[in-house]
Amino acid sequence: MNYQKGVGLIEILASILILAIAVLGFIALQYRSLDIAAEALKRVEAINLARNLAERIYVNKTAYSDYKSIATSISTATSCLNTAGCNATAFAAKDLADIKAQATARGMSIGVDTCPNTTNGRQCIFVAWDVTKAEKGSCTETDSFVYKADAKCVVVEAF
Structure with a gap:
């Protein structure tokens, strides 16, 4: 009587299938880690923008209340550099226009x-x-x- 020696075709196919599933799992992990890294980068950029604006508000304390009202309407503002007639509100408008441009x-x-x-x-x-609004x-x-669940935002408490 002759007995089979070595590995059969079914065993090889099963091991290749298991290996393919494992490789697909590793690919899925890599893809998910790229998404998480991109989200972390966005959060760092958002915190830096918020910190930048908070520092500008701190420096321009006399226009503290203007930042909220200007934030909803400002798109561009004239520069106050080398201009004698600028006041705290104009500086606030320029600060917000700069930060909004960086954010955009x-x-x-x-x-x-x-x-x-x-x-x-x-x-x-x-x-x-x-799609989250600020x-x-x-x-x-x-x-x-x-x-909120699935909100893509950062909230920083300022002054």
């Missing part, structure tokens, strides 16, 4: 609004990307700092 170049939007659940009038800087209710729950 990165595919983001930026907004300033009163922070949720605060009685002292603190302002929050909202930076959002993709405002309360779109980025966070209306009266809290809880981010």
Whole structure:
């Protein structure tokens, strides 16, 4: 009687199938890690934009209340460099125009609004990307700092 020696075709096919499934799993992991890295990069850019605007608000404290009202309407502003007639409100408009231009170049939007659940009038800087809007209710729950599910935004509490 002759007995089979070596590996049969079925065993080889089964091992190739298992290997192919494992390789597809690794490919899926790599793809997901690229998505997570891109999201992390967007968050870092958003935090940097918000920090930049917060520093500008801190420097221009006399126009503190103007930043919220100007943020909804400003698209461009004239430069106050080498201009004698500029005031704090004009500087605020220029600051917001600069930051909005930087945000737009990165595919983001930026907004300033009163922070949720605060009685002292603190302002929050909202930076959002993709389909999320840079405002309360779109980025966070209306009266809290809880981010909405699938919201693509960063909220930074300013002064």
